[in-house]
Structure formats: C-alpha cells, structure tokens
Amino acid sequence: MMHTSITHPIGDFVRSISPFPELAFGVNLLLSIIAICAVAIGTAPILIYMERKVCAAIQCRLGPMRLGYRGTLQTIADVLKLLFKEVYAPAGADKFIFYLAPMLSLTAPFLALTMIPFDYNLQVVNLSIGIPFIIAVNAFGILGMLIGGWASNNKYSLLGSLRSGAQMISYEISFALILVFIVMVSGSASLMEITQSQSGGLFQWWIFKIPGLGFIAFILFFISSTAELNRAPFDIAEAEQELTGGYHTEYNGTAFAMFYLAEYINIVLASSIGVTCFLGGYLPPLLGIESVDSLLIKIPGFIWFAAKVLFMIWAYMVVRWTFVRPRVDQLMAFEWKFLLPLNLLVLILGALYISFIGF
Amino acid sequence: MFPTELKDLFFYFISALTITTALATVLVKNVLQSAIFLIFSFVATAIIYLMLHAEFIAISQVMVYAGGVVIFVIFTILLTSHLGETAFSTKVPRNFIAAFLGLSFLGLAYRFLFQNHSLLSYTPSAPLDYASLKSIAFRLLSIQSNGFVIAFELIGLILFASLIAAVSIARKQKEEK
Structure with missing residues (x-):
C-alpha cells in the first residue's frame, strides 16, 4: 500500500540487524526492482522462442532446432549477438532523441508491471488507481515510438511512426473504455480488488459473470490490445513489406534490443491485464465440484496466473500468424466506425445490467 | 511511503x-x-x-x-x-515583454504566497485519503452541498456527445465518397 510502512519478513529482518531502519526501505525498493526486471527480462527470451515455435507450427515448419535441445539456446545466442553489436546513430540524426526513444518505450511496460497482482502477496504496489495508472503510463510507449521514428532521420521511419502513433492513440480509446467497463462492474480501479471481485469459482470471472456481455467485452479487449501492442494483424508500425521495418529501421544493437524487449514485455503486460480483468487473475478455476476443487486450490496462485497469461500470449501469437494485415484506412475505419460504437454500447448495456439485474 | x-x-x-x-x-x-x-x-x-x-x-x-x-x-x-x-x-523586443511578464508573475506569486504568515510557519498536509480516487469519486457524485454531481454529469454528457460526434463524423465521410 501507498501509505503504510513496509511490513514483510525481509523488511523486519533488515530493521532488526541494521542501525538504520531506513535501510529496509532501500532493500524493499531494490527487491521490487529486481523482481520486475526478472519477470520482464526473463520472460522475453522464452516468448521469442515460443513465438518462433508457434509461427513454425502454423506454417508447418520445425522452427529453430539446431542449438541446444530443440533450439532452446537459439534466443540466448541471438540476444548475446545483439548486445555485442556496435551502437551507432545514422548521420544527421538527433542523437539525444535517438537514444532517448528506446528508453521511453521500455519505461512504460516496466512501470505498468508494478501494478499487476501476480499472486495475493505478489504485487509491487496495490494502488487504488491501478487502471488509470496503466492507461496513463501507456502514453510513454507511443511517445518513444513517435520520437524514435523522427530522430532516425529517415522518411520510412517517420511514416511508420506517424501512422502507428495515430493508430495507437485511436485504439487507446477502446482499450481504456473496456477497462472502464471492468472498473464499472467490479466497483474498483485497483487490480487487486478487481481480482478479488472474481473469487468464488470459474463462473464468477468477468468473462462469464455477465452472460454474453462479458465475453463480448473480452473479445473487444483482445482486439484493441492487439492494436495497442502493434502486433499483426495491426502491425502498421512495422509493416515490413511497406516500410522496411518502420520506426526502428535505423536502430541496431542494444537500442534495437530495447525496442524489441519493450514489445515482448508489452505482450506480457497486456495478457496480464486481460487475465486480471477477465480471467480471474491468480484465482483457480473452481468448478463447484468438491473433489476437483480441493485439488485445484492446492496449486499456488502465481502458477494459475502464469498459465492463464501463457494461454493469452499463445492466443496473441496464433492471431498474429493467422490473420492478414488491413490497410491503414481500413484499420482506422474499423476502430472509429465499429469498435468504438460497440464499446459504448457494451458500456451502456453493462450499466443497465448493474442497475436493473445486479449480481 | x-x-x-x-x-x-x-x-x-x-x-x-x-x-x-x-x-x-x-x-x-x-x-x-x-x-x-x-x-x-x-x-x-x-x-x-x-x-x-x-x-x-x-x-x-x-x-x-x-x-x-x-x-x-x-x-x-x-x-x-x-x-x-x-x-x-525569438526576437529581442519579445524577450523584453517575456521578461516583464515573468517578473510581474513572480512578484504576484511572492505577494500572495508570503504575505500569508501561516503558510510560512506551518504547512499541514492533507489528511490521508483526502485526494484518493475513492474520495474524489464520492465527492463528484455527492448530492450534498459540497458535491459536484450536476457539473460532473454535464461534463460526462459533453464528453460522451463528443465521442459520438467523432464516430458520426467518421461515418459521414464514407457516405460522401
């Protein structure tokens, strides 16, 4: 919590052995940062490997097979290669903005990850303004992309960043409205309380709790978050065939790795938000059958959370390699003429459901 | 914290x-x-x-x-x-005007902030949860004398209308084509 001092075993231990009780605060800070970095940076190579394997399976290939058991070491080798590359900016580029852009892009998902409850006791901060915080912090991702494209001094980069900026700003409205729907039905903007409002079994999750409407809201969330993530079929930002890579064409080495990392952390983040808001977060899917439930409860919450997040990520990956990319105008028309009106309708129906039927 | x-x-x-x-x-x-x-x-x-x-x-x-x-x-x-x-x-005359405006703003800020002696001596911090999401939301929707329910509803209506207007503008352009 925001205002209470830190009370956990490690903090108490530090307080008991050190003459400076302030040290507990520093240790707490350090542990939180390490935990978030471990989750964010640790999952990225796994996701890259998973993406290549899912892609290969859909295209009837094998994917990376040579390095390590079934290609498991391939991504580590790729990361090492990327980190040892020389970092240089193109001639005529604005160096300050050029190197600032990937850092800004990476800031957004790291900040938002602090809000995610991975388990009941596994959350960095439980702010009452969790959902607004995530929406607010999302802007830094757009910002990093916009100025990165400009600073590259390349017209394809600028085109890619401009049109993807327009896309992300448009889809952010839908993204925020769906989260507002969840805040409205659960009565709280804190992600922990949203999870707690779904306790009591599989059919208490928001995807099932409001018949029909919850599922529509989940699909809308999935579409708008795919667009927010800039993933195919909405990968207007990169569009290899049209823009030779979009806003990060001119980036290489560590700077490119930071953009790439931000992309994969954003996938984890969007899946975590989806799982927390619709799929019950860390809660086990209790079915109401006594013998099965007693087994399901024994599995710790963070394993349920990880399993659900992996399922969501798998869904994003399958969608990426299944659908074709729409044109820019089709994309914007889809948001403004279909997704947004439907969103508003879902919001109104949800309000009607709460006021006339209730839970 | x-x-x-x-x-x-x-x-x-x-x-x-x-x-x-x-x-x-x-x-x-x-x-x-x-x-x-x-x-x-x-x-x-x-x-x-x-x-x-x-x-x-x-x-x-x-x-x-x-x-x-x-x-x-x-x-x-x-x-x-x-x-x-x-x-x-920026041109030089503009700089002078800007300096004049900035200095007069500083003077005003000094006059209003530091004439008040209670501000110099002691600044009470707001009670906990005074400006949290929940208390702000309750205040916005309150129908008591310190609530802002009518203003809040009006602003909400205007924002909602502008969103719908944006959708309808997007639709109109398609029909003209």
Whole structure:
C-alpha cells in the first residue's frame, strides 16, 4: 500500500540487524526492482522462442532446432549477438532523441508491471488507481515510438511512426473504455480488488459473470490490445513489406534490443491485464465440484496466473500468424466506425445490467 | 511511503528536476526536444503531487498532459516542421515583454504566497485519503452541498456527445465518397 510502512519478513529482518531502519526501505525498493526486471527480462527470451515455435507450427515448419535441445539456446545466442553489436546513430540524426526513444518505450511496460497482482502477496504496489495508472503510463510507449521514428532521420521511419502513433492513440480509446467497463462492474480501479471481485469459482470471472456481455467485452479487449501492442494483424508500425521495418529501421544493437524487449514485455503486460480483468487473475478455476476443487486450490496462485497469461500470449501469437494485415484506412475505419460504437454500447448495456439485474 | 529524511532528499531531487527540465523546455533550440523536456517536467510535477498523497491528480496530470496534450503537440510538430530543421529564434523586443511578464508573475506569486504568515510557519498536509480516487469519486457524485454531481454529469454528457460526434463524423465521410 501507498501509505503504510513496509511490513514483510525481509523488511523486519533488515530493521532488526541494521542501525538504520531506513535501510529496509532501500532493500524493499531494490527487491521490487529486481523482481520486475526478472519477470520482464526473463520472460522475453522464452516468448521469442515460443513465438518462433508457434509461427513454425502454423506454417508447418520445425522452427529453430539446431542449438541446444530443440533450439532452446537459439534466443540466448541471438540476444548475446545483439548486445555485442556496435551502437551507432545514422548521420544527421538527433542523437539525444535517438537514444532517448528506446528508453521511453521500455519505461512504460516496466512501470505498468508494478501494478499487476501476480499472486495475493505478489504485487509491487496495490494502488487504488491501478487502471488509470496503466492507461496513463501507456502514453510513454507511443511517445518513444513517435520520437524514435523522427530522430532516425529517415522518411520510412517517420511514416511508420506517424501512422502507428495515430493508430495507437485511436485504439487507446477502446482499450481504456473496456477497462472502464471492468472498473464499472467490479466497483474498483485497483487490480487487486478487481481480482478479488472474481473469487468464488470459474463462473464468477468477468468473462462469464455477465452472460454474453462479458465475453463480448473480452473479445473487444483482445482486439484493441492487439492494436495497442502493434502486433499483426495491426502491425502498421512495422509493416515490413511497406516500410522496411518502420520506426526502428535505423536502430541496431542494444537500442534495437530495447525496442524489441519493450514489445515482448508489452505482450506480457497486456495478457496480464486481460487475465486480471477477465480471467480471474491468480484465482483457480473452481468448478463447484468438491473433489476437483480441493485439488485445484492446492496449486499456488502465481502458477494459475502464469498459465492463464501463457494461454493469452499463445492466443496473441496464433492471431498474429493467422490473420492478414488491413490497410491503414481500413484499420482506422474499423476502430472509429465499429469498435468504438460497440464499446459504448457494451458500456451502456453493462450499466443497465448493474442497475436493473445486479449480481 | 518514504522515511522522512529520504522523503526530503527525494523532494529536493524532484524539484531540481522539475526546474531544470522546465528551463530546458524554454531554452532548448529544437522544438521537438523542447516538447520532450516539457513531458519530463510534467512527469516530475506529477511525482510531487504523488508525494503530497494526491494520487488521482498525479495520474490525471500524466494522462492529460503527458499522454494527451504533449503527444498531440509532438504530432503537430512532426506533421508541420521539416525533418531535422532547428530554426527557432525569438526576437529581442519579445524577450523584453517575456521578461516583464515573468517578473510581474513572480512578484504576484511572492505577494500572495508570503504575505500569508501561516503558510510560512506551518504547512499541514492533507489528511490521508483526502485526494484518493475513492474520495474524489464520492465527492463528484455527492448530492450534498459540497458535491459536484450536476457539473460532473454535464461534463460526462459533453464528453460522451463528443465521442459520438467523432464516430458520426467518421461515418459521414464514407457516405460522401
């Protein structure tokens, strides 16, 4: 919590052995940062490997097979290669903005990850303004992309960043409205309380709790978050065939790795938000059958959370390699003429459901 | 949240950051760099709000200014200025007017802030949860004398109408084609 001092075993231990009780605060800070970095940076190579394997399976290939058991070491080798590359900016580029852009892009998902409850006791901060915080912090991702494209001094980069900026700003409205729907039905903007409002079994999750409407809201969330993530079929930002890579064409080495990392952390983040808001977060899917439930409860919450997040990520990956990319105008028309009106309708129906039927 | 001494240290750090980035916004020659420094100064201001336990105002600051206004400013700069152009100069008479305005603002701020002696001697911090999301929401929807329910509903209606207007404008263009 925001205002209470830190009370956990490690903090108490530090307080008991050190003459400076302030040290507990520093240790707490350090542990939180390490935990978030471990989750964010640790999952990225796994996701890259998973993406290549899912892609290969859909295209009837094998994917990376040579390095390590079934290609498991391939991504580590790729990361090492990327980190040892020389970092240089193109001639005529604005160096300050050029190197600032990937850092800004990476800031957004790291900040938002602090809000995610991975388990009941596994959350960095439980702010009452969790959902607004995530929406607010999302802007830094757009910002990093916009100025990165400009600073590259390349017209394809600028085109890619401009049109993807327009896309992300448009889809952010839908993204925020769906989260507002969840805040409205659960009565709280804190992600922990949203999870707690779904306790009591599989059919208490928001995807099932409001018949029909919850599922529509989940699909809308999935579409708008795919667009927010800039993933195919909405990968207007990169569009290899049209823009030779979009806003990060001119980036290489560590700077490119930071953009790439931000992309994969954003996938984890969007899946975590989806799982927390619709799929019950860390809660086990209790079915109401006594013998099965007693087994399901024994599995710790963070394993349920990880399993659900992996399922969501798998869904994003399958969608990426299944659908074709729409044109820019089709994309914007889809948001403004279909997704947004439907969103508003879902919001109104949800309000009607709460006021006339209730839970 | 913070131990007291660290909090003071952090406050001075953030204030210094706010002032430096605000100065950089004005002094940097490149328009886009100045917009980016503006974002940093907005975020630093939001952190000061956060330290005052005004969480919702801090988040609104980031959402509206850093996320909304400055992104549109950057969009405008990207669409209007040429790539890599750094032409951005102010004329001398304008500088004098700006100095006059700035100094008179400082004088006014001094007059209003430091004439009040209670402000100099003691600053009570707001009670806990005074500006949290929940208390602000209850106050906005309250029908008591200190509530803002009519204003809130009106603003909500206007925003909703503008969203629908945006959708209908997008639809109209298609029909004309």
